[in-house]
Amino acid sequence: MELSQRKEKILAAVVEHYIKTGEPVGSKTLLSALDITVSSATIRNEMAELVAFGYLEQPHTSAGRIPTNEGYRYYVDHLMGVRPLDESVKRQIEAGVSLKNASPEAILAKASEFLADMTDCAAVSTTPSGENATIKRVEFVPVGTRTGMIVLLTSTGVIKSKVCRSDVDLNSSMIEKFYNIVKSSFLGLPLDEIDTATLQTLVASMGMDALTMIPFVSAVADLAQEAMQTMVMLGGQSNILRYREDYGTTAYELMDFLRRGEPISQLLANSKEDFDVKIGGENKYKQLENSSVIMAHYNIDGDNRGSIGIIGPTRIDYASLIPSVRYLTNLVGELLTQTLNDD
Amino acid sequence: MELSQRKEKILAAVVEHYIKTGEPVGSKTLLSALDITVSSATIRNEMAELVAFGYLEQPHTSAGRIPTNEGYRYYVDHLMGVRPLDESVKRQIEAGVSLKNASPEAILAKASEFLADMTDCAAVSTTPSGENATIKRVEFVPVGTRTGMIVLLTSTGVIKSKVCRSDVDLNSSMIEKFYNIVKSSFLGLPLDEIDTATLQTLVASMGMDALTMIPFVSAVADLAQEAMQTMVMLGGQSNILRYREDYGTTAYELMDFLRRGEPISQLLANSKEDFDVKIGGENKYKQLENSSVIMAHYNIDGDNRGSIGIIGPTRIDYASLIPSVRYLTNLVGELLTQTLNDD
DNA sequence: AGTTAGCACTCAACTTAAAAGAGTGCTAAC
DNA sequence: GTTAGCACTCTTTTAAGTTGAGTGCTAACT
Secondary structure, X not given: OOOOHHHHHHHHHHHHHHHHHOOOEOHHHHXXXXXXXXXXXXXXXXXXXXHHHOOEEOXXXXXXXXXXHHHHHHHHHHHOOOOOOOHHXXXXXXXXXXXXXXXXXXXXXXXXXXXXXXXXXXXXXXXXXXXXXXXXXXXXXXXXXXXXXXXXXXXXOOEEEEEEEOOOOOOHHHHHHHHHHXXXXXXXXXXXXXXXXHHHHHHHHOHHHHHHHHHHHHHHHHHHHHHHOOOEEEEOXXXXXXXXXXXXXXXXXXXXXXXXXXXXXXXXXXXXXXXXXXXXXXXXOXXXXXXXXXXXXXXXXXXXXXXXXXXXXXXXXXHHHHHHHHHHHHHHHHHHHHHHHOO | OOOOHHHHHHHHHHHHHHHHHOOOEOHHHHHHHOOOOOOHHHHHHHHHHHHHHOOEEOOOOOOOEEEOHHHHHHHHHHHOOOOOOOHHHHHHHHHHHOOOOOOHHHHHHHHHHHHHHHHOOEEEEEOOOXXXXXXXXXXXXXXXXXXXXXXXXXXXXXXXXXEEEOOOOOOHHHHHHHHHHHHHHHOOOEHHHOOHHHHHHHHHHOHHHHHHHHHHHHHHHHHHHHHHOOOEEEEOOOHHHHOHHHHOOHHHHHHHHHHHOHHHHHHHHOOOOOEEEEEHHHOOOHHHOOEEEXXXXXXXXXXXXXXXXXXXXXXXXXXXXXXXXXXXXXXXXHHHHHHHHOO
């Protein structure tokens, strides 16, 4: 649906004013905010048409207009000014995500926390997916008579480790056996091929050694699983209370939804664009029906590997937050590429 | 302040009724809840005295009574029935914290999450403190041309690891040097003696090798720091919304407070009893003035090493939640002792 | 001295009515 | 196509009663 230039101006003004104040916008308010020399009656006529088109709605007969989800959508797609990010804001973001010598998890946790603080929204991020990775290396480090640490390195540079307890005292022949198993059965294997079925056949093939080796083998499998799964890092849940009125009764449901991780992971993974905005009911989840999600995806070695996003009320300040989320996400992508590549 | 038996009965009834309903309790309501054969007028007289003593208060002249913090305190200290935990609840708790082969962090995170779900409160726990621990062992595992993983084991059984990136390609002489430094300067050292000052003198003493060794040495120091610090595991923030009315305007402040970790860590560490209940303003933090904290401490090898607690409104169900928190905490203590001891 | 019936009193909470005000839609003129 | 003007709608605010739960006090009773 194409709109006349004047209608676009009016729609943009309504959206921006409503985002700022949270109050329905009337024709007179609009008149003074707009640099158009028409009367309020004309604006009323225009607004009536915008209601008919489905871009605006009235809470009740004698109130001003508020944007519908479609109105926000049109605004985001066509009207929103994409002013470049302030240098000072860039500087601030750079300072916020700079973490030397940290794990990807720590970087992303920090990024979520920082983004939440900066935007006053809840923020989420997913750790790089290990979908297409293979096992590059496995090491065993004895740390006690029965305890060792297993370290797994994937082809994508992810390093995971886990303490592993043996049922019997460790000795060098056991460790040698373990390395043999690793060599013959794990190295080079895609992470997603390590399922319970393959594990069972592997254990079955070990014969006598099965019993002592099971803790080690299953630890490797656990690590592979862990390296493959994306984790969801969550920050700023408390900010949901900040916009409590806007979320209405879904505030509690929203918090609970964020806590669950899995659906968020899917939500973020489902969009393949460079960045994406989902407004209200555009999200499939009913817990998000009063929320908008602004998300961007970071690349590692050019591959789309994870996402960072914020979740706020539908009347979130799209124009200024979208660039921030994108900038931060790119920065994190660079940082992660660096972290994961210099082995 | 000693109370007559009848006053105690009345106080207990008021507390329990108010905890259940959240409404001020009147003399007639009390009459039917109590198995005392007196008139409502008598109860009114008694309640008036309880108000004078500071155990009850009236929101306004013509309302029933609600307990003051002192009232809750008297109830918790003297009146609360300590009925033993239901077998089914015990079973449920046991299932909730059983985690085989997990790290202390994972165990405590799970425990917090579970406790929050079970009690409908926010739950926190602190990881074992490494205050009196020493460095028992340090290992270096090469995983790439410039990357290695450093593994640190403390005398208390805590294992921490961290990826470490060198500025130059690794070679065996560097690794040997690293192990020499570890041997001469780190092994046996109490964790809390590794501060920046000692690090600086150490680096200074390394001469030529300083530049290449700094990443390794500081990684060890980071790990020691990490092993010493207690982490705060948080669960069920969303439950704060469940009792929103009771928290009043402090709901947001409370959520923000929980997120900060550090003050909670101190709050939990400050009580040296086996278990402890802090009611409303008894907590030093004004963010907790409408909240009560029920906490218990777990022992590892008989030493008090960390805490688990729940945070709810002051009208929390003390009688049934205190035993749950204690039981769960003991269980977690056993689990951790087991996990950290079998090296 | 402790208990109780009785009653006047208080005060939040609810109900109702009226008034105010913001904003609209429509009509008729420009 | 635009606009002034006006009747109309519907929320919000204010005010005034009304209700009802619960109290405190007094005077009589045990």
